[in-house]
Amino acid sequence: MISIENLSVRYRDEFALEQVTAQIQKGELLAVVGPNGAGKSTLLKTIMDQIKPHTGHIDLAQSRLSDIAYLPQSSQIDKQFPITVREFVAGGAWRRLSFWRAFNRKENVRIYSALETVGLLGMEERQISALSGGQFQRMLFARMLVQDADILLLDEPFNAIDAQTIEDLMKVIERCQQAGKTVIAVIHDLALVQRYFPQVMLLATQMIAKGDAHQVLSTDNLIRAGYQHLAHLPADSTLLSKTA
Ligand SMILES: Nc1ncnc2c1ncn2[C@@H]1O[C@H](COP(=O)(O)OP(=O)(O)OP(=O)(O)O)[C@@H](O)[C@H]1O
Known part of the structure; x- marks a missing residue:
């Protein structure tokens, strides 16, 4: 369990999260x-201990920071870096390796299995700069699978990604959850959230609501969170699909 207690985070004098x-x-x-x-990325970074809270704390219970895999926004990665898909995906294994324990057969099997799961088998020797947006996102997921962490943090994994890739990668996420992993994903598209995510946390610097998706994503809560364009709609959450 991840327990977030009265968490406030600030950058200089502005609060990004307040008493969450x-x-x-x-x-x-x-x-x-x-x-x-709203503080969504800040929350993921604070869970990962990249940012220190101003007040409050996050308790990872039995998990350690090394049990967390983080999938950053793809815009934060240098796509021109001269490295192949296989080398990039292999980077997910680094925690298990050391100078003395180099890559073994087991790690290679893991890498190729991850590439197969995300549909990139056959592209392993390509430079990452030659990948399309969807292929690049598939590669990020493959590296995360190789890391084999218990907690997955994904920051906007489906931004500017085609529908087929979203569907394929959502299946990967669902399989991870069925294997007992905890998955926390920042998602902008509320229709996508409604379709795939049973649990939702709605943030607007402060916590607006957390719980079952259909309860949290009420028009009332969304307006409270600052989705102003919903203000003229009746309180009917089925209208949500128009917000994406
Ligand atoms: N490194 C930083 N220095 C100063 N302010 C920051 C920094 N990072 C984020 N902020 C500010 O903190 C607030 C929360 O940012 P954050 O990126 O967590 O929000 P978000 O919900 O992920 O936003 P978005 O949906 O636009 O990606 C914003 O006002 C942002 O400008």
Whole structure:
């Protein structure tokens, strides 16, 4: 379980998160949603201990930081770096390796199996700069699979990605959850959240709501979170698909 207690995070004098409290159960498939600047990425970075809280804390229970895999926004990765798909995906194994324990057969099997799962088998010797947006995202997922962590943090994994890739990668996420992993994903597209995510955390610097998707994503909650364009709609969450 991840226990977030009264968490506040600030950059200089501006709060990005304010007094957020939430419990995330082991094995949860959770979408983190909220308008621009709501503190979603900050929450993931704080869970990963990249950012220190101003007040409050996050308790990972039995898990350690090494049990967390983080899939950053793809815009944060240098796509021109001269490295092949196989080399990039192999990077997911680094925690298990050392100078003395180099790659063995088992790690190679893991890499090729991950490439197969995301549909990139046959592309392993390609430079990452030659991949399409969808292929690049598949490669990020393959590296995350190789890491084989218990907690997966995904920051906008489906931004500017085609529908087929989203569907394929959602299957990968669902399989991870069925294997007992905890999945926490920042997602902008509320229709996508409604379709795939049973649990939702709605943030607007403060916690607006967390729980079952259909309850959290009520028009009322969304307006409270600052989705102003919903203000003229009746309180009917089926209208959500129009917000994407
Ligand atoms: N490194 C930083 N220095 C200063 N302010 C920051 C920094 N990172 C984020 N912020 C600010 O903190 C607030 C929350 O940012 P964050 O990136 O966590 O929001 P978000 O919900 O992920 O936004 P988006 O949906 O636009 O990606 C924003 O006002 C942002 O401008």
